[in-house]
Amino acid sequence: MVSKPAPDSPxxxxxxxxxxxxxxxxxxxxxxxxxxxGEVGYDKLTIEGIASRAGVGKQTIYRWWPxxxxxxxxxxxxxxxxxxxxxxxxxxxxxxxxxxxxxxTADEFNDPAFQAPYRALAxxxxxxxxxxxxxxxxxxxxxxxxxxERLRAAQEAGEVAADVDVRVAAEMVLSPFSQRWLMRTxxxxxxxxxxxxxxxxxxxxxxx
Amino acid sequence: MVSKPAPDSPxxxxxxxxxxxxxxxxxxxxxxxxxxxGEVGYDKLTIEGIASRAGVGKQTIYRWWPxxxxxxxxxxxxxxxxxxxxxxxxxxxxxxxxxxxxxxTADEFNDPAFQAPYRALAxxxxxxxxxxxxxxxxxxxxxxxxxxERLRAAQEAGEVAADVDVRVAAEMVLSPFSQRWLMRTxxxxxxxxxxxxxxxxxxxxxxx
Amino acid sequence: MVSKPAPDSPxxxxxxxxxxxxxxxxxxxxxxxxxxxGEVGYDKLTIEGIASRAGVGKQTIYRWWPxxxxxxxxxxxxxxxxxxxxxxxxxxxxxxxxxxxxxxTADEFNDPAFQAPYRALAxxxxxxxxxxxxxxxxxxxxxxxxxxERLRAAQEAGEVAADVDVRVAAEMVLSPFSQRWLMRTxxxxxxxxxxxxxxxxxxxxxxx
Amino acid sequence: MVSKPAPDSPxxxxxxxxxxxxxxxxxxxxxxxxxxxGEVGYDKLTIEGIASRAGVGKQTIYRWWPxxxxxxxxxxxxxxxxxxxxxxxxxxxxxxxxxxxxxxTADEFNDPAFQAPYRALAxxxxxxxxxxxxxxxxxxxxxxxxxxERLRAAQEAGEVAADVDVRVAAEMVLSPFSQRWLMRTxxxxxxxxxxxxxxxxxxxxxxx
DNA sequence: AATTAAGCGAGACGGTACGTCTTGTCTTATG
DNA sequence: CATAAGACAAGACGTACCGTCTCGCTTAATT
Numbered sequence: 001m002v003s004k005p006a007p008d009s010p011x012x013x014x015x016x017x018x019x020x021x022x023x024x025x026x027x028x029x030x031x032x033x034x035x036x037x038g039e040v041g042y043d044k045l046t047i048e049g050i051a052s053r054a055g056v057g058k059q060t061i062y063r064w065w066p067x068x069x070x071x072x073x074x075x076x077x078x079x080x081x082x083x084x085x086x087x088x089x090x091x092x093x094x095x096x097x098x099x100x101x102x103x104x105t106a107d108e109f110n111d112p113a114f115q116a117p118y119r120a121l122a123x124x125x126x127x128x129x130x131x132x133x134x135x136x137x138x139x140x141x142x143x144x145x146x147x148x149e150r151l152r153a154a155q156e157a158g159e160v161a162a163d164v165d166v167r168v169a170a171e172m173v174l175s176p177f178s179q180r181w182l183m184r185t186x187x188x189x190x191x192x193x194x195x196x197x198x199x200x201x202x203x204x205x206x207x208x
Numbered sequence: 209m210v211s212k213p214a215p216d217s218p219x220x221x222x223x224x225x226x227x228x229x230x231x232x233x234x235x236x237x238x239x240x241x242x243x244x245x246g247e248v249g250y251d252k253l254t255i256e257g258i259a260s261r262a263g264v265g266k267q268t269i270y271r272w273w274p275x276x277x278x279x280x281x282x283x284x285x286x287x288x289x290x291x292x293x294x295x296x297x298x299x300x301x302x303x304x305x306x307x308x309x310x311x312x313t314a315d316e317f318n319d320p321a322f323q324a325p326y327r328a329l330a331x332x333x334x335x336x337x338x339x340x341x342x343x344x345x346x347x348x349x350x351x352x353x354x355x356x357e358r359l360r361a362a363q364e365a366g367e368v369a370a371d372v373d374v375r376v377a378a379e380m381v382l383s384p385f386s387q388r389w390l391m392r393t394x395x396x397x398x399x400x401x402x403x404x405x406x407x408x409x410x411x412x413x414x415x416x
Numbered sequence: 417m418v419s420k421p422a423p424d425s426p427x428x429x430x431x432x433x434x435x436x437x438x439x440x441x442x443x444x445x446x447x448x449x450x451x452x453x454g455e456v457g458y459d460k461l462t463i464e465g466i467a468s469r470a471g472v473g474k475q476t477i478y479r480w481w482p483x484x485x486x487x488x489x490x491x492x493x494x495x496x497x498x499x500x501x502x503x504x505x506x507x508x509x510x511x512x513x514x515x516x517x518x519x520x521t522a523d524e525f526n527d528p529a530f531q532a533p534y535r536a537l538a539x540x541x542x543x544x545x546x547x548x549x550x551x552x553x554x555x556x557x558x559x560x561x562x563x564x565e566r567l568r569a570a571q572e573a574g575e576v577a578a579d580v581d582v583r584v585a586a587e588m589v590l591s592p593f594s595q596r597w598l599m600r601t602x603x604x605x606x607x608x609x610x611x612x613x614x615x616x617x618x619x620x621x622x623x624x
Numbered sequence: 625m626v627s628k629p630a631p632d633s634p635x636x637x638x639x640x641x642x643x644x645x646x647x648x649x650x651x652x653x654x655x656x657x658x659x660x661x662g663e664v665g666y667d668k669l670t671i672e673g674i675a676s677r678a679g680v681g682k683q684t685i686y687r688w689w690p691x692x693x694x695x696x697x698x699x700x701x702x703x704x705x706x707x708x709x710x711x712x713x714x715x716x717x718x719x720x721x722x723x724x725x726x727x728x729t730a731d732e733f734n735d736p737a738f739q740a741p742y743r744a745l746a747x748x749x750x751x752x753x754x755x756x757x758x759x760x761x762x763x764x765x766x767x768x769x770x771x772x773e774r775l776r777a778a779q780e781a782g783e784v785a786a787d788v789d790v791r792v793a794a795e796m797v798l799s800p801f802s803q804r805w806l807m808r809t810x811x812x813x814x815x816x817x818x819x820x821x822x823x824x825x826x827x828x829x830x831x832x
Numbered sequence: 833a834a835t836t837a838a839g840c841g842a843g844a845c846g847g848t849a850c851g852t853c854t855t856g857t858c859t860t861a862t863g
Numbered sequence: 864c865a866t867a868a869g870a871c872a873a874g875a876c877g878t879a880c881c882g883t884c885t886c887g888c889t890t891a892a893t894t
């Protein structure tokens with residue numbers, strides 16, 4: 001949890017939104033935070049700026065979130081909780097499925113409009129351990145998990161060797177991808193995606 | 209280059225240190241910056257703090273660097289320019305060599321004293337594209353390159369298939385590693401390193 | 417009147433206490449206000465502080481008083497309405513009577529516990545004209561009046577010349593006294609009181 | 625002294641204006657403070673307001689003064705240091721001289737433009753002892769002193785009895801006057817002034 | 833050797849934002 | 864239906880830094 005716990009929630013409860021909280025303000029804050037991080041970047045994103053843009057008192061932000069990173073994380077995940085609900089496609093052809101999804105993801109990551117808030121979160125997380133945990137738990141981990149599951153399905157179908165560690169295999173695909181994007185160590189082209197998938201899968205196939 | 213060019217250096221030159229610059233101040237600034245980033249973190253690192261700790265006027269910092277990220281990057285690379293001079297060991301056993309180096313690196317990355325400044329740089333880079341380029345060029349890229357070279361040597365020795373993209377292969381090893389560290393998506397254990405290396409190499413071997 | 421008129425009182429009425437008003441809360445508010453003004457001073461006295469100390473909702477204060485000055489004034493006068501009921505002693509010796517009362521008042525005014533709220537009221541009044549009127553009408557004016565009456569009695573007894581303006585004479589005694597206290601322009605000693613009384617009375621006596 | 629001492633002045637020195645201080649800012653702050661206190665009153669006078677109106681950073685105010693009261697006091701006394709240099713007129717007729725000056729002062733005090741800042745200072749002083757001392761020492765005391773001196777001159781001329789305490793006599797004239805103004809206990813008319821002066825002087829004359 | 837000018841420590845300056853506190857209004861649920 | 868509780872928009876508080884700008888001082892490099 002990144003937001004502060006509701007002060008009046010019963011101990012042991014899920015710490016949900018208290019009764020008196022203004023939903024209107026909450027949405028306005030999210031909208032303002034996302035808009036601003038896109039316009040000015042994470043460093044120049046300020047609580048005052050969010051409050052002002054949202055037409056909200058500063059205290060209303062400080063009452064519910066401990067930092068701009070927390071606001072941003074909640075704003076970012078407010079709508080996307082169900083993004084990974086469906087899992088990866090499974091046509092029976094693992095390589096094709098992975099390439100299909102990763103090419104689409106590459107296109108998305110190459111979109112400047114998407115970059116700012118996501119990169120901001122990555123950055124915020126790297127410095128604030130608590131935000132980091134929430135970021136990983138809410139956004140990264142679910143993303144990894146669908147790959148792990150697709151790989152496990154392939155493993156059960158005999159397409160991937162039984163002794164392969166599918167978690168590590170998923171990271172072998174995903175980490176070079178996100179590393180290139182985050183650190184700008186290389187371009188996210190379809191060609192790169194294809195090479196990456198092919199080269200990872202080479203090692204996963206059952207040995208004859 | 210991250211530092212500002214010397215104002216009196218001829219245009220087009222490498223932007224070297226002008227004669228009058230105080231080496232004593234430069235070192236004091238680096239020491240202060242590294243010490244402070246370890247103590248208070250990147251976010252709370254301030255130019256004023258560095259200047260005060262270094263016993264230096266603020267202007268002396270602003271004269272030579274455009275941002276705290278640039279100071280930090282120069283401070284970080286001031287001593288480490290020769291770190292990758294030797295390349296990776298080559299005993300003829302690629303898996304053993306990679307595991308040896310990566311285990312050592314894992315130990316280093318698990319050291320809290322090492323974390324703060326390095327993570328700070330990663331973060332600084334993610335938001336400031338110019339710093340990012342310098343960070344990648346001076347620190348990340350050389351680190352990747354030694355792996356690429358070791359893999360190419362193995363390829364020439366026939367230990368790795370000729371059609372393997374060694375750059376991507378290097379990233380398949382390194383990115384899951386650094387991603388786990390940066391994003392805290394998992395622990396950097398020797399076991400993880402071994403699994404990772406084994407699983408990557410499985411796919412690189414020439415096919416019988 | 418400083419308190420707001422009761423919202424439900426009939427127009428034109430004296431604005432008395434409405435039936436539903438909580439007497440318990442009213443007293444708690446007065447106690448809290450007086451205690452706090454003594455502890456933190458007038459400037460740092462806040463409505464929130466009073467409400468919190470009194471265990472009362474802020475709205476309960478805002479409903480009945482327009483400002484903290486009004487609360488304080490009502491709190492201060494709640495008990496002291498009958499203070500001046502008896503008037504000044506009249507032993508037939510005007511000088512002795514005045515000195516007796518003023519020496520006692522000086523002792524009272526020199527007591528730090530008494531200073532804070534009274535000084536606070538004086539201050540509050542100086543800036544807020546409405547509070548000022550109430551302050552003067554309820555506290556200062558009655559205090560002056562008893563002196564005026566004692567002087568008039570002396571005048572009728574032939575101890576004071578018939579053409580003396582007793583109101584001005586009362587101010588000649590009282591104002592130097594309260595001015596010294598309020599502005600700290602001098603100490604309130606018995607000696608000062610005696611000199612003051614003697615010197616004022618010198619001019620009041622009928623001329624031979 | 626109400627302003628903070630100059631941090632770099634030698635210990636024991638008069639604590640004057642440091643070399644680096646911006647005279648331009650100092651004047652702008654005084655002008656803004658006086659203008660604002662006249663427009664919005666002391667309670668609603670804010671440091672931010674002064675800074676903004678003066679085109680000055682808040683820190684520049686906080687650097688040199690501890691409170692808005694101190695700013696106001698310095699602003700008020702910046703120009704008026706020589707106001708009492710000449711003393712009271714001495715035509716040989718004490719009553720006439722006192723009435724002349726006090727009538728003029730009454731007119732001045734009845735001017736709304738004059739009221740706000742002066743009343744503000746009186747109020748500020750009543751709550752802040754340090755400001756009070758400075759207020760009394762710089763403004764009130766010099767004002768009283770010229771009356772004391774005029775009375776002493778009259779005493780030496782035989783117009784006032786030798787055993788009169790001229791300090792107390794001065795307060796007998798001035799305090800009723802300023803009390804009426806500050807507390808609004810009565811109007812400051814020429815008639816009041818005349819009665820006051822006559823009645824005070826009645827008691828000061830040598831007894832025949 | 834004297835002159836010059838850049839670099840330097842210091843820190844004031846106009847600003848922006850921080851995170852906290854209080855104001856006066858409004859809403860909810862409790863008795 | 865007045866109350867205790869407290870969320871809310873607003874905005875001032877006093878502090879911390881920003882990046883710019885002098886101010887004298889020190890110290891090479893040039894006269």
